[in-house]
Amino acid sequence: xxxxxxxxxxxxxxxxxxxxxxxxxxxxxxxxxxxxxxxxxxxxxxxxxxxxxxxxxxxxxxxxxxxxxxxxxxxxxxxxxxxxxxxxxxxxxxxxxxxxxxxxxxxxxxxxxxxxxxxxxxxxxxxxxxxxxxxxxxxxxxxxxxx
Numbered sequence: 001x002x003x004x005x006x007x008x009x010x011x012x013x014x015x016x017x018x019x020x021x022x023x024x025x026x027x028x029x030x031x032x033x034x035x036x037x038x039x040x041x042x043x044x045x046x047x048x049x050x051x052x053x054x055x056x057x058x059x060x061x062x063x064x065x066x067x068x069x070x071x072x073x074x075x076x077x078x079x080x081x082x083x084x085x086x087x088x089x090x091x092x093x094x095x096x097x098x099x100x101x102x103x104x105x106x107x108x109x110x111x112x113x114x115x116x117x118x119x120x121x122x123x124x125x126x127x128x129x130x131x132x133x134x135x136x137x138x139x140x141x142x143x144x145x146x147x
Contacts, residue, residue, distance in 0.1 A: 029104070036085045037103040041076050041118035045097035048074035052089035052098060058082045061089050080106050080114040 022029070031037075039061075050063045060082035067073030090098040108114050 031102045031104065035100075035102050035104075036087050037101045038080070038106055038116075039078055039083075039087075039090065039118060040099050040101055041122050042097040042099075043074070043076075043119045043122040045095045046074050046076065046119075047095060048072060049094065051092045051094065052076070055088050055092040057086065057088060058084045060084070075117060075119045078116045078118055080108075080116060081111060 046063075048063055048065060052061050053063045060079045062077045062079075064075055064077075065072050066075050085100075087100055090100060106114075
């Protein structure tokens with residue numbers, strides 16, 4: 001039979017122990033190398049086969065052709081509210097165009113924020129890297145001594 005002071009003794013014993021959780025926004029975030037975070041798509045490699053969509057156990061990923069039959073424009077959307085981060089879609093992709101990132105900050109203020117167009121994100125990332133490349137080349141040119 002439990003007595004009233006038993007919980008007090010237990011609580012007092014744990015006051016001097018280290019915390020079991022991390023203070024994430026304030027403390028250091030340690031992510032293991034094989035952490036399965038948000039998916040990233042290499043849209044140039046995607047052929048729109050739909051294996052990722054078919055094999056997803058949570059039905060979180062959708063592949064659709066927004067172009068015509070001749071001019072295909074595949075868009076891959078991911079519903080983060082449904083995704084269980086099992087990476088089955090990544091394993092099913094024959095072209096290897098899906099991969100995961102260590103991104104853990106995936107929260108949103110409404111459900112629409114949790115539906116992500118992976119193709120548009122990839123295109124935006126490519127545009128940013130294309131803009132940064134000329135700036136880096138200019139910095140290299142400025143650093144060269146004149147002859």
